[in-house]
Every structure is written in C-alpha cells, then in structure tokens.
Amino acid sequence: MADIRNIVILTGAGVSAESGIDTFRGGGGLWEQHRVEDVATPEAFARDPDLVLRFYDMRRAAIQEKEPNRAHAALARLDAEWPGDLLIVTQNVDDLHERAGARRVLHMHGTHLNAWCTACDARSRWTGPLIDRPPCPACGARALRPDVVWFGEMPYEMERIYGALRAADLFVSIGTSGAVYPAAGFVREARELGTQTLELNLERSQGSAWFDETRLGPAGELVPAWVDEMLG
C-alpha cells in the first residue's frame, strides 16, 4: 500500500445496510417490493407519477430517521486525514456519508434530499414529500421530481469520475453487487489503467473476478480495519 497516493472509493447500498436502509437486491430488498420499471424509470414517472413520488417520499422520510454507521464514520476519518487525492463515488441517494463528516463525496445517482424542477431545472434542498405537487422554490411551477438518476438516464459527473479513475493508484469498492452500469464497469477501467483494486463486501459481487483482492464481511467491520491499515 506504500505507493498509494490517490484513491477512488465506490460505495453501494451495502454500506448503508447496517444503518437499517434497505438494499436493492438483498432478501426483502427494494426491488422485491417494487418492480424497477414501475418506480425508477422516466417512463414510469410519465405513466404513474403518484406511484413514483410516493415511492421516493417513503424513502426520503425513512433515511432521515437513520444514522451513519461505523463504515461511514471510518470513511469520513480517511477523507479527513488522507494526504493524497480521495473521492468517494456513491451510488447511494442517502446523505449518510456527509452526516458522518465525509466531504469529498460525489452522488453519481443523485440524492433524496434534493428536488429537481423540470420547468426551470433548479435543484432545491428538499426533506418533505412531493406527492402534493408543491411549487418549485425558484420558479413556482408545480413540476418537481426526485433528483435521482433513473434507469436509462445519464449518471451525474461522469467526466469527473473518469478523471479521478485515471489519476487513482487504488480503486476500492464497498457494499455493491456490481449489477448496475456504468458503476459496475469502473473496476474494469481501473484494471485496464493498472490501478490496484480492492473489494470489501458481504458476498462476492458480479465483478469480483476483476479485483486484485476481495475481503468478505460486513462493512461495519471491514471498512474501519481497512482505514486503520491505510492511515497506519
């Protein structure tokens, strides 16, 4: 690990599981309760906006009851003390990384705590429901949607992510099944760039074969131990 200066960390639902936030594919996961194509696509929103808005109102309310866990806290410590470049690229739409104190965080799939106005394109901090079609704080139009990236939509800040991957010496993936692209493809890009790759996950992911090393177990145990190693 000596020659590691720049780190990119990809996180998924597994890093928030121990905070009591449902994962997507695990037993009883979100995608068992709802069909993706009914709640997480632009077509679904056009077809039945109430169903989609209720789905995100429920999740937006739920995450505000939850607290960051030991994995979030350890990554916040690494962010604060790591002298080199570091970027936490999260697929999660919760704010637990930031509530744990992490600052160098990029939400590639958006965030529950923003509303996006499809009339004026403004993004506004939002903690309440959207089902009653509240007016946009910027333009007053009743055209707000969740500020999340739905399937078929382009993830956020892809250029910044690829730039960080090109500069990275180490790529670490935590709590993700490697089922959703383009995030699931980052490990292959990292490998092709000669970057060291490490996976910390409860079980092997769809991309495990691409990692130099895989450590299996709960993030709340694996991540603090790994951060202790990095900060020596």
Ligand code: BV8
């Ligand atoms: C796009 C926001 C064009 C909304 C989300 C290539 C091949 C095949 C398909 C595609 C492809 N390229 C694009 C596609 C289509 C699609 C896709 O990937 N489909 C899949 C289903 C095959 N991708 C898209 O549509 C993307 N857009 O491609 O645009 C483009 C193309 C190229 C370049 C740029 C643009 C947009 C995808 C984003 C959709 N929005 N979220 C919301 O949250 O509602 S995706 C959502 O699902 C999450 O954000 C996350 O990305 C994914 C869930 O995955 P995980 O987070 O990994 O969660 P999961 O439950 O699956 O796994 C949890 C893991 O944690 C497990 O491994 C488990 O073992 C582990 N775990 C559990 N507990 C713990 C733990 N680990 C440690 N400790 C624990 N305690």
